[in-house]
Amino acid sequence: MSCSFKCFHFPIIIFMLHVFTTTQISSSTDDSSFNNFLDSAKSSEVFDWMINIRRKIHENPELGYQEFETSELIRSELDKMGIPYKHPVAITGVIGFIGTGSSPFVAIRADMDALPMQEMVEWEHKSKVAGKMHACGHDAHVTMVLGAAKILKQHEKEIQGTVVLVFQPAEEGGGGAKKILDTGALENVTAIFGLHIAPDLPIGEVASKSGPILAGSGFFEAKISGKGGHAAIPQQSIDPILAASNVILSLQHLVSREADPLDSQVVTIGKCQGGSAYNVIPDSVTIGGTFRAFSKQSFNQLKQRIEQVIIGQAAVQRCNATVDFLDEVKPFYPPTINNGDLHEHFVNVAVNMLGINKVESAMSPFMGAEDFSFYQEVIPGYFFFLGMKNAEHERFVPSLHSPYLKINEDGLPYGAALHASLAASYLLKHQQDIVPGVERKYRDEL
Ligand SMILES: *[C@@H]1O[C@H](CO)[C@@H](O)[C@H](O)[C@H]1NC(C)=O
Ligand SMILES: *[C@@H]1O[C@H](CO)[C@@H](O)[C@H](O)[C@H]1NC(C)=O
Numbered sequence: 001m002s003c004s005f006k007c008f009h010f011p012i013i014i015f016m017l018h019v020f021t022t023t024q025i026s027s028s029t030d031d032s033s034f035n036n037f038l039d040s041a042k043s044s045e046v047f048d049w050m051i052n053i054r055r056k057i058h059e060n061p062e063l064g065y066q067e068f069e070t071s072e073l074i075r076s077e078l079d080k081m082g083i084p085y086k087h088p089v090a091i092t093g094v095i096g097f098i099g100t101g102s103s104p105f106v107a108i109r110a111d112m113d114a115l116p117m118q119e120m121v122e123w124e125h126k127s128k129v130a131g132k133m134h135a136c137g138h139d140a141h142v143t144m145v146l147g148a149a150k151i152l153k154q155h156e157k158e159i160q161g162t163v164v165l166v167f168q169p170a171e172e173g174g175g176g177a178k179k180i181l182d183t184g185a186l187e188n189v190t191a192i193f194g195l196h197i198a199p200d201l202p203i204g205e206v207a208s209k210s211g212p213i214l215a216g217s218g219f220f221e222a223k224i225s226g227k228g229g230h231a232a233i234p235q236q237s238i239d240p241i242l243a244a245s246n247v248i249l250s251l252q253h254l255v256s257r258e259a260d261p262l263d264s265q266v267v268t269i270g271k272c273q274g275g276s277a278y279n280v281i282p283d284s285v286t287i288g289g290t291f292r293a294f295s296k297q298s299f300n301q302l303k304q305r306i307e308q309v310i311i312g313q314a315a316v317q318r319c320n321a322t323v324d325f326l327d328e329v330k331p332f333y334p335p336t337i338n339n340g341d342l343h344e345h346f347v348n349v350a351v352n353m354l355g356i357n358k359v360e361s362a363m364s365p366f367m368g369a370e371d372f373s374f375y376q377e378v379i380p381g382y383f384f385f386l387g388m389k390n391a392e393h394e395r396f397v398p399s400l401h402s403p404y405l406k407i408n409e410d411g412l413p414y415g416a417a418l419h420a421s422l423a424a425s426y427l428l429k430h431q432q433d434i435v436p437g438v439e440r441k442y443r444d445e446l
């Protein structure tokens with residue numbers, strides 16, 4: 001165990017001795033229910049039902065804040081299970097409740113939105129909506145939280161508190177998590193768990209880490225204005241294409257020359273639009289991109305310098321530039337930072353359920369971003385990756401956001417069972433923290 005055990009618990013260990021013993025006993029009953037959860041999730045009753053739901057959602061992908069039918073499907077399944085919920089929360093969001101209805105509260109989260117892209121996989125349940133696809137696996141995320149709900153509902157009497165099911169809109173750039181938080185619906189939640197499918201991780205395996213796991217992310221768009229004219233008479237024009245070229249090159253020097261090489265950062269220009277004829281200098285060029293960093297300080301520094309470089313470098317070529325950070329439509333996502341205590345909890349639960357060699361507990365962080373980080377800014381939170389590797393994909397594994405992504409539905413039971421176990425055992429563990437009389441009661445019984 002970590003230093004926090006020695007430093008913090010040691011002085012009170014005498015008083016806590018009986019409680020610890022009790023915890024040991026209850027966590028061993030716990031262990032057996034971890035295994036039961038996976039068995040339940042793999043039973044054809046739950047598994048076939050999940051596959052059916054996932055395929056329905058996959059066929060009908062909806063973009064951020066437009067997940068009306070997905071939301072309706074979720075509510076109709078919750079109704080069938082007799083699970084109460086709040087709706088609408090943040091436009092299409094649904095928040096369900098399983099357990100006692102009182103504290104402690106623990107949340108499990110799924111995002112519901114799809115991407116504006118055309119599915120290229122030919123299969124029976126291909127997206128029926130042209131130009132929209134569940135290419136980030138959020139169809140599976142919704143399904144797995146519903147799967148967890150089904151399992152937990154069967155054990156509702158044993159739940160020592162309340163599991164809050166969070167079905168949120170608009171993870172892909174829209175910051176749906178922030179909107180959910182703004183409604184106050186999660187104000188009494190003391191921990192939140194979320195997962196993402198990983199198409200390159202084998203079925204039955206999980207990966208995560210304590211601390212920063214995904215980067216903070218922001219977007220920008222800049223308009224560089226010059227003066228259009230004839231391509232053969234450049235002296236009468238102010239060329240925004242040349243200015244934009246220099247801007248793009250200068251932006252690449254921010255990470256290479258100004259950032260600490262050991263503090264990972266990214267600046268990528270993903271959009272560059274200007275001009276439409278071979279022999280015309282256009283009036284303006286629009287560029288856009290994203291920037292990533294792991295700390296708020298680096299993120300803000302990068303943001304400030306991006307603006308300065310664009311305006312300054314455009315001015316060198318006599319152009320004017322305006323920079324828009326798109327905060328309204330694409331809010332900045334903070335870095336995803338996993339809580340240390342919840343990391344221990346996750347590793348215990350996952351190792352119990354999957355075995356020690358199936359749990360990568362020190363994965364490398366990467367520069368992707370998740371709006372799950374908004375929850376983590378106000379609630380201790382934990383995010384992990386779940387194996388969904390498709391055996392058909394031997395050599396070429398399509399990544400998330402690939403039009404060829406085809407997840408392996410055999411991963412669904414693992415996600416459902418992990419969600420259920422993480423939540424139920426969290427409540428069991430935190431029962432004593434919340435209800436002051438409980439410790440005494442256990443001590444008397446022993
Ligand atoms: C949170 O708890 C307080 C105090 O018990 C209660 O008044 C409030 O309604 C709760 N909020 C939610 C969203 O359940
Ligand atoms: C840049 O802005 C200034 C001040 O508004 C204006 O005088 C100038 O013409 C602009 N230059 C270009 C190239 O748009």
Ligand SMILES: [Zn+2]
Nearest residue numbers: 136172400401
């Ligand atoms: Zn995505």
Ligand SMILES: [Zn+2]
Nearest residue numbers: 136138171196
């Ligand atoms: Zn995603």
